[in-house]
Amino acid sequence: ESFCRNDPILVESWFAIEPIQCGGNPWEQLREKRLFRDERERVEFWFLYYQNIEILDYREEQVYGAVCRACSCPRGYKIYVLVEGHHYNDLINLGWEPATDVPEEPGCSIIKGEDTCPIGFSCNESTHTCETTKRQEQSCEEKYGCLVDRQYLDLLHRNSELQGHEYYVGALCSDEMTYSGLVNNFITSKEFSLINNYDFILRSYFGIYNNQYKLRYDNSLYKLPDYETINYWNNKMEKFSSEKESKLSVINSFSADALWDKKTPEISNSDFVDLLYKHILGRAPEKAGYDYHLSNLENNKITREEMLLVFIDSAEAKGKYANQVLTEISYFGLLGRAAERDGFVYHTSRLDKGTDRSKFLDSFVNSPKYIGRLDKLSCTFPH
Known part of the structure; x- marks a missing residue:
């Protein structure tokens, strides 16, 4: 009986540790700062989550009356934790020593x-x-106001109006709308399509570059759009006198860069129509469509540039490139940059495999990169 009482492995044991430092990983820092009110909460979480050890009691040795906040403990600060005896060796193996000078339960003062x-x-x-x-508890405005305003600024490029701001804050607060639903509302809105030509520009880019070089997701030479080029054309398209003129300018620029103008003059009209089907739509032509487009070219009813626009703007092309476009728009609007190759391949393939739009956007708005970006913009992501 005496042996059992005194064996530290069988009875509860105190250990003294220095405060667990916030890790270098920004996501870990962000989680710690957001989720834990004080050092005790954070240490208890760390023990339980990472070591599967429950803390039975917790005490702090305060230095000159200092209080240890999460991620900001004074140098020389010590924390004492009481754990069940069977965890004794676990903590010894982690390099922590049994405590012999456990402080009394601290009093407090005002x-x-x-x-x-x-x-x-x-x-x-x-x-x-x-x-x-x-x-x-935070008010609805404190929890969601900044997030709503960020969507107006990032996706619509303007400040929010009072009515829209209050509507979205209320919908989020009452759980009528998820945050991914909020983002989806913005990127599918009429205003977004009117002020942003991302859909057309990206579709043109993928249709011309992707298929011109016959590249696919697993090809290391896959040419992805860069943020500056897409935004350059997004701003420039507004300055043309007509929608057709602005679209033709985009197509001519991309096709010239992709060497279409060097190759297509050397081929016949019939081969050109066949090229559009195979490269833009990724399939062989059907007879009726092929004959129709060839007739228009042969009778000078349409130029080759105009026909390229017809294919890029077709419902079939919109469907074919929808997943690639949505991936890039999500990167542009939510992360403020173009997709890197691995991220583009991963997210586009998820959509190709049937991931619904809501879950797809959830993966962006809950990502460490997006939450980290909000943190830099002084927005707090609600947990």
Whole structure:
């Protein structure tokens, strides 16, 4: 009986550790800063999540009355944790030592109107103990206002109007709309399509570059659009006198860069129509469509540039390149940059395999990169 009482492996054991430092990974830092009110919450989470060890008791050795907040503990600060005896060797193996100088349960005091308790606790002046306080709930505006405004700025390039702002904040707060639903509302809105020509520009880009070089997702030479080029044409298209003129300018620029103008003059009209079917639509022509387009070329009813536009703007091409376009628009609007090759391949293939639009957008708005971008823009992502 005496042996069992004194064997540290069989009884509860105190260990002294220095505060766990916030990791170098931005996502870990972000999670820690967002989720944990104080060091105790963070240490308890770390033990349980990473080591599967439950902390039975927790004490802190305060230095000159300092309080240890998450990710900002004073140098020399020590934390004491009490764990079940069978975890003794686990902590020894992690390099921590049994504690022999465990401090008494700390009292608290109120100095100049502020108590010395950790965040989420308040000091009971009669007992000098820290007691849990009800966490103050954020208002709907505090939780979602900045996020809604970011969509207006990032996707519509303007400030929000009061009516729209209040509508979206209310819908998010009442769970009538998810955050991915909010993003989807913006990128499918009439205003987005009117001020952004991303859909057409990206479709032209993929239709001309992708199929001109006969490249596919697994080809290391796959030519992806860059952010500057797409935005250059997005801004320039608004300056033309007509929609057709602006679209032809985009197509002529891309096809010239892809060497279409060097190759297509050397081929016949029939071969050119066949080229459009195979390269833009990725299939062999059907007889009726082939005859129709060839007749228009032979009778000078349409130029080759205009026919290229007809194919790029067709419902079939819109469907064929929809997943690639949505992937790039999500990168442009939510991350403020073009997709890197691996990310483009991964996200486009998810859509190709049937991932629905909501889940697809969820993967962007919940990603560390997007949350990190919001953090830089002084928005807090609601958890």
